[in-house]
Amino acid sequence: MVNFLKESIQLSNFLILFFLVLGITTYKYGLKKIRLFWIIFTLLFLLSSTHFLPAYLISKYEAKTPICHPKHLNLKETYYLHVLGAGYSLDPNLPANSQLELTTLGRLTEAIRIANQLPNYKIITSAYSKFGLESQASVAKRAAILLGIPSQNIEMLTTPSNTAEEVQAFVSKFGTNKKVIVVSDALHLPRALMLYKKAGITAMGAPTNFQIKKDPNYYRGLTFPSYHSLSLMNSYLREQLKYWKDSW
Numbered sequence: 001m002v003n004f005l006k007e008s009i010q011l012s013n014f015l016i017l018f019f020l021v022l023g024i025t026t027y028k029y030g031l032k033k034i035r036l037f038w039i040i041f042t043l044l045f046l047l048s049s050t051h052f053l054p055a056y057l058i059s060k061y062e063a064k065t066p067i068c069h070p071k072h073l074n075l076k077e078t079y080y081l082h083v084l085g086a087g088y089s090l091d092p093n094l095p096a097n098s099q100l101e102l103t104t105l106g107r108l109t110e111a112i113r114i115a116n117q118l119p120n121y122k123i124i125t126s127a128y129s130k131f132g133l134e135s136q137a138s139v140a141k142r143a144a145i146l147l148g149i150p151s152q153n154i155e156m157l158t159t160p161s162n163t164a165e166e167v168q169a170f171v172s173k174f175g176t177n178k179k180v181i182v183v184s185d186a187l188h189l190p191r192a193l194m195l196y197k198k199a200g201i202t203a204m205g206a207p208t209n210f211q212i213k214k215d216p217n218y219y220r221g222l223t224f225p226s227y228h229s230l231s232l233m234n235s236y237l238r239e240q241l242k243y244w245k246d247s248w
Helices: 002-007 011-029 032-049 052-062 102-115 136-146 163-174 189-198 227-246
Strands: 079-083 121-126 154-157 179-185 204-208
Touching: 011 032, 011 227, 032 052, 032 227, 052 227, 079 102, 079 163, 102 121, 102 136, 102 179, 102 204, 121 136, 121 163, 136 154, 154 163, 163 189, 179 189, 189 204, 189 227
Parallel strands: 079 121, 079 179, 121 154, 179 204
Antiparallel strands: none
8 A cells, every 4th residue: 555655656646636626616616716836737747758858857867977997996896786685576487597687688798788788796786576585686696697797796685675675684794894885776876875875984985777868869859748758757756755765
């Protein structure tokens, strides 16, 4: 029930509710009395569902964490690459890398890219199993081995169910004196790094799974309203709410 309520906190649901309330109120009191609220609703809808503002906000937020370049690191140190979990499916007919959600696989791939340029490293996979089956951490470990990482270079955190728990599990197992590189979505990393700092570790970030990629044909202007733009704005607002909650 709690998860259902959390997932119901969506910008689209808010706009639908706002629209229904306005419709009922208009029917009861007439358009003239609540015309201002219709203007507010229209502006909110257009700002949220056209590309410019959502893309601008996400692009600025994703740029907060620089790309991780191993050549700038102290190669005498051992780095712990913490790959945060983001979903998987235990289909026995698929290899481990295909059992991972694309978001999780993107994070693991980025960790492997960095690990291949480091002489000393540990890849830390994490996240639990909601149904008491093989954990996401275990599936990610199997995938990393398939992709060329030696098993002795991989550690698992099999109990966390969210980012805050992943950070706490890392600190409990490895302490606060390790060199940590947190691998996650660019949109998610500011919150993950903040949680690490609260736990006593000034970690580095390795952003991946960028939602805004500015190729030479990238269009920066206005567009027609679209579900994609609304989803971008929803992702941004939800991440801001989670950052605010976790920063308490």
